[in-house]
Amino acid sequence: DAEITQSPRHKITETGRQVTLACHQTWNHNNMFWYRQDLGHGLRLIHYSYGVHDTNKGEVSDGYSVSRSNTEDLPLTLESAASSQTSVYFCASSEPGQGLDGYTFGSGTRLTVV
């Protein structure tokens, strides 16, 4: 079955370190998204991609970067981790023309920056 997987599930890192969170989908979706979820804020969009080599900034993109070298993967990099980036990160994917039913989320990565 097609799926979207995130790794790691949990990560503890130190302030100032570079961290990369992985997102891999086998739906062959063109659209991929990164959101972060914090208490009191809901899900907020960090970066998104509408296809290979396409990347766009979302609402809370400062301190994060993404690259899209293939259809399946959209890794999220925290260039220099800060305590404010402690959060739960969700990756999602979708395909234009398949409607909103196919908008699928991963299980999340819980990141703690100490």
Next chain:
Amino acid sequence: QKEVEQDPGPLSVPEGAIVSLNCTYSNSAFQYFMWYRQYSRKGPELLMYTYSSGNKEDGRFTAQVDKSSKYISLFIRDSQPSDSATYLCAMTLNQAGTALIFGKGTTLSVSS
């Protein structure tokens, strides 16, 4: 003012109660309105979505959209303990699968 407002609760009800969850929004360009359910330590899963104004029913769940008031609702009839979760409203401009704008989520607890 955030684009989408949602009372975070928490909301506690007894089993069998009717639950009403609501969101308001400010961007009149939103056309598609979704409700996601999220269990603890899991990703959001789509419950249902509606286009423009009107009602949509799926089993015990009914979604309502009032675009004139910029107000959407989710009703849960005969609530069950398994409905205990966080419910997130989300909106988007089109159904091309682009970025969603979420409310904060309402945490619901249904006691048996």
